[in-house]
Amino acid sequence: MPVVLQLLDAHKRYGEQELLDGAACALTDDQKVGLIGRNGAGKxxxxxxxxxxxxxxAGEVVCSKKLRLGYLRQHDPFHDGETVVGFLMRDSGQPDWRCGEIAWQFQLPDAMLHQEVRSLSGGWxxxxxxxALLLHDPNLLILDEPTNFLDLRTQMLLEEFxxxxxxxxxxxxxxxSFLKRTCNHTLELSRGELTMFPGNVDSYLENLEERRLHDERKNAATLTKRKQLETFIAKNRANASTASQARxxxxxxxKLDLLEVAGQEATVRFSFPNVEPRQGVVLRTxxxxxxxxxxxxxEQIQLELEHGERIGIVGDNGQGKTTFLRTVCGSLEPKAxxxxxxxxxxIGVYAQHVYTTLRDNDTVQEYLEYQAAxxxxxxxxxxxAGSFLFSGETVEKPIRVLSGGERARLVLAGLLLEKHNVLILDEPGNHLDVETVEALADALERYPGTVIFTSHDRHFMRRVATAVVEVxxxxxxxxxxxxxxxxxRIRKELEAGLRAEHASYGGASIPDGQATPARLSGREERDLQKKLKATERKIAKSDERKKELxxxxxxxxxxxxxxxxREELVDLAGEVEQLEEEWLETFNALESEG
Known part of the structure; x- marks a missing residue:
C-alpha cells in the first residue's frame, strides 16, 4: 500500500485560530479514511x-508520481444546454459508449443521458x-461533505461506488452511518493536530471514550497520590530526622503530572425545556x-399522528417532504x-430557509435571549450557545458577520430555548458535526413532546424516529x-433497479387494460395502521414474557x-407465531395500497 499523498509539519492560521499546528498524515492508495473534527476545526x-x-x-504537501487525485466538485461544472452524455464526454475525453457504461453504474437511465444536465435535480x-469522477480513473479521492442534500437512494449508490x-x-x-459504511480508518483533526486511528468512526469514538475514562481514573489516582505526598511533606520537612525523606x-x-483528558472538546450536551407530556391525536388530516x-x-392524505411520537418523514428528493412540512406548520396553505x-x-419550526430572515444587527446573545422561554x-x-459553538467573544458577534452554517446553528439553538410541545425540523443536522448531531439525538430522545422531522442522516434517523411517514x-x-x-426495502429496490427511472419521471404507469387497484378509504387505512401497531405491542409484550420465563x-x-x-413457553411460541402471521397480513394489506 504505497503512500501517494503526505502532509508534513503543516501550519495554517486564520487570525487567532490555529487550524493546523505541526499536523502530519500519510494517505495510501488503498485506505478508506473518514476525516472528522468539530465545526471550525479546519477540515x-x-x-x-x-x-x-x-x-x-509552513510545512509541505508531498505528492507521489503515481498519484491520480480526484475530488467531487461542489460547484456546477456544466455548460449551458449540455446533455449528460455530452458533459461526461467533454469532461473525461472518453467515447460515448464508455460514458454510458459508467453512467449505468449510477443507474442513470438511457433517456436521461440525452437530457440537459442542468434540468436535473441536485441528487441526479x-x-x-x-x-465523471470514475471516468478519470483516480487512485485517491477527496470528498468534502458528499452526502449533503443527497436523498437516501443516491447516498446508497455513492456507498456502493x-x-x-x-x-x-x-x-x-x-x-x-455513511462514514461507517465507507471508511475503515478515522482521521481526527483536533486542536491543530491530526490523529489516525485504524478503525471506523464507531470504533474510534468508543476508543476515545475508553481512553477518556482511563485518563480520568489515572488523574484521580494521581491527585490522591499528590495529596498523600503533600501531607507527608508538610508534617515532616521541619523535622531534622525526616527532612531528607520529605525532600x-x-x-x-x-514528577506527578496530570494527563490532558482525551477528547474533552467533543463532550456536547444540551436539552429542550421540559414540557408536559400529552396523549391522544396530535395531528389529523x-x-x-x-x-x-x-x-x-x-393528495388524498389521511394521517393520524399521536402525541409523544417522533415521526421521521422519508422519501426521495423532489417527492414533497419539505412541502408536507411547510403545509403542516402553516407556511403553505393546503390545496384541498x-x-x-x-x-x-x-409548535416550533426549524427550516433551512429560516436563518436568512434573522435581524442582521442583533448579536448572538441578543437573539438567544429574545427566543428563550x-x-x-x-x-x-x-x-x-456553547453547545452550538457560540462561546466567549463569539456570543457578541452581530448576526450579519455569521456564515450560513453559523446562522442555521443559531436558529436551532434558539429553538432549544423556546417552550414547544411539538417540534417540526427540516434537516436539523446538516450544519452540525458528528458530536453535536449525537447530542441533538440524545436531546430529542429525552424530549417528551412530539417531533416531526426529516433527515438524510440514517444514523440520526434510526436513533430518533419512533414512527415513519413516507412521501x-x-x-x-x-x-x-x-x-x-x-x-x-429501499436497498432491495435499488439493487433490483425497480424505481431507478420513475423516481425522476413521475412514477410507473399502469399497463393498458389493467384496472387501477381500489384505494382504501381514510378510515380503513387508519384502522389497519392501529391494528398493526396493536399487534406490534402484543408481540413486544410476548417477547418480554418469553425472556422472563x-x-x-x-x-x-x-x-x-x-x-x-416449559409448557407456558410452548404456548407463548404458538401465540407469537399467530401474531406474526396477523402482522404480516395487515402489513401486506397496507403495502398493496402503497
Whole structure:
C-alpha cells in the first residue's frame, strides 16, 4: 500500500485560530479514511490544502508520481444546454459508449443521458459528477461533505461506488452511518493536530471514550497520590530526622503530572425545556392535498399522528417532504382537505430557509435571549450557545458577520430555548458535526413532546424516529414498520433497479387494460395502521414474557415448576407465531395500497 499523498509539519492560521499546528498524515492508495473534527476545526481547509487550492503558512504537501487525485466538485461544472452524455464526454475525453457504461453504474437511465444536465435535480446532478469522477480513473479521492442534500437512494449508490472503488479515499462527513459504511480508518483533526486511528468512526469514538475514562481514573489516582505526598511533606520537612525523606517525597511530587483528558472538546450536551407530556391525536388530516397553485405534490392524505411520537418523514428528493412540512406548520396553505392540530399544541419550526430572515444587527446573545422561554436563566442560555459553538467573544458577534452554517446553528439553538410541545425540523443536522448531531439525538430522545422531522442522516434517523411517514408518488402515508425496515426495502429496490427511472419521471404507469387497484378509504387505512401497531405491542409484550420465563427456567428447583414453565413457553411460541402471521397480513394489506 504505497503512500501517494503526505502532509508534513503543516501550519495554517486564520487570525487567532490555529487550524493546523505541526499536523502530519500519510494517505495510501488503498485506505478508506473518514476525516472528522468539530465545526471550525479546519477540515475543509485541510482538503483544500491537499488539493493545492490553498497554501500552507509552513510545512509541505508531498505528492507521489503515481498519484491520480480526484475530488467531487461542489460547484456546477456544466455548460449551458449540455446533455449528460455530452458533459461526461467533454469532461473525461472518453467515447460515448464508455460514458454510458459508467453512467449505468449510477443507474442513470438511457433517456436521461440525452437530457440537459442542468434540468436535473441536485441528487441526479451529483450522480452525473460521480460518473465523471470514475471516468478519470483516480487512485485517491477527496470528498468534502458528499452526502449533503443527497436523498437516501443516491447516498446508497455513492456507498456502493466507494465500497467497490479500488483506490484510496479521504471523506469529510457529519453522517456517521455513511462514514461507517465507507471508511475503515478515522482521521481526527483536533486542536491543530491530526490523529489516525485504524478503525471506523464507531470504533474510534468508543476508543476515545475508553481512553477518556482511563485518563480520568489515572488523574484521580494521581491527585490522591499528590495529596498523600503533600501531607507527608508538610508534617515532616521541619523535622531534622525526616527532612531528607520529605525532600525525596517532594521530588516525587514534582514528577506527578496530570494527563490532558482525551477528547474533552467533543463532550456536547444540551436539552429542550421540559414540557408536559400529552396523549391522544396530535395531528389529523382528512383528504388533504398539498402543493402549489400550478402543481399538486400529493393528495388524498389521511394521517393520524399521536402525541409523544417522533415521526421521521422519508422519501426521495423532489417527492414533497419539505412541502408536507411547510403545509403542516402553516407556511403553505393546503390545496384541498383539512388539517387539524390537537388541543394545546405549541409548535416550533426549524427550516433551512429560516436563518436568512434573522435581524442582521442583533448579536448572538441578543437573539438567544429574545427566543428563550420566560424563566430561562442566563446560564441555560450560555449552555445552549456553547453547545452550538457560540462561546466567549463569539456570543457578541452581530448576526450579519455569521456564515450560513453559523446562522442555521443559531436558529436551532434558539429553538432549544423556546417552550414547544411539538417540534417540526427540516434537516436539523446538516450544519452540525458528528458530536453535536449525537447530542441533538440524545436531546430529542429525552424530549417528551412530539417531533416531526426529516433527515438524510440514517444514523440520526434510526436513533430518533419512533414512527415513519413516507412521501412517495403523490402520496403521504404511514409506513407500516420501522425505519430499519424502510432502509431494507429501499436497498432491495435499488439493487433490483425497480424505481431507478420513475423516481425522476413521475412514477410507473399502469399497463393498458389493467384496472387501477381500489384505494382504501381514510378510515380503513387508519384502522389497519392501529391494528398493526396493536399487534406490534402484543408481540413486544410476548417477547418480554418469553425472556422472563427463560430466566425463571434457570432458577426453578423442582421438576413440576420446570414443566410448567416449559409448557407456558410452548404456548407463548404458538401465540407469537399467530401474531406474526396477523402482522404480516395487515402489513401486506397496507403495502398493496402503497
Amino acid at each position: 475543509s481547509t485541510l482538503c483544500r490544502v491537499l488539493l493545492e487550492d490553498e497554501e500552507l503558512d 446532478q451529483t450522480r452525473v459528477k460521480l460518473a 466507494l465500497n467497490g472503488f479500488k483506490g484510496g479515499l479521504l471523506v469529510v462527513s457529519h453522517d456517521r 525525596s517525597k517532594a521530588k516525587q511530587l514534582e 382528512e383528504q388533504l392535498a398539498i402543493g402549489y397553485p400550478d402543481h399538486t405534490v400529493a 382537505g383539512t388539517l387539524k392540530w390537537g388541543y394545546g399544541c405549541q 420566560p424563566g430561562t436563566t442566563r446560564q441555560q442560555i450560555s449552555g445552549v 412517495r408518488e403523490q402520496r403521504v402515508v404511514n409506513f407500516p414498520s420501522s425505519y430499519d425496515d424502510y432502509l431494507y 427463560e430466566a425463571e427456567l434457570l432458577t426453578v428447583t423442582t421438576t413440576g415448576d420446570a414443566d410448567r414453565v
